[in-house]
Amino acid sequence: MGMYVPFMIRCPLCSHENKPAQSPREGIRKTLAGEFTKCRKCGAEFTEIHVPNRPLVKQVVGQLGKISGIVTIVNDIPGNASAMVVSYR
Ligand SMILES: [Zn+2]
Numbered sequence: 001m002g003m004y005v006p007f008m009i010r011c012p013l014c015s016h017e018n019k020p021a022q023s024p025r026e027g028i029r030k031t032l033a034g035e036f037t038k039c040r041k042c043g044a045e046f047t048e049i050h051v052p053n054r055p056l057v058k059q060v061v062g063q064l065g066k067i068s069g070i071v072t073i074v075n076d077i078p079g080n081a082s083a084m085v086v087s088y089r
């Protein structure tokens with residue numbers, strides 16, 4: 001309900017909480033567009049990211065039209081996280 005929820009991507013290798021952008025909307029946009037794929041701390045390359053199907057995510061998907069092949073929109077992810085890296089290298 002208009003609450004500010006930062007969009008984070010936790011690195012499965014080093015546990016760093018990556019924030020692709022200051023604003024949640026821009027963080028989601030970068031992630032869905034495939035513009036954020038590497039952990040800023042350890043450099044792990046994310047090869048599959050799950051993003052929960054929240055209202056802001058739906059909006060951004062609608063604006064982009066097409067999303068990165070490494071991103072899957074899922075109904076829910078464990079722990080109520082912003083996004084979950086499923087695989088990396
Ligand atoms: Zn990392």
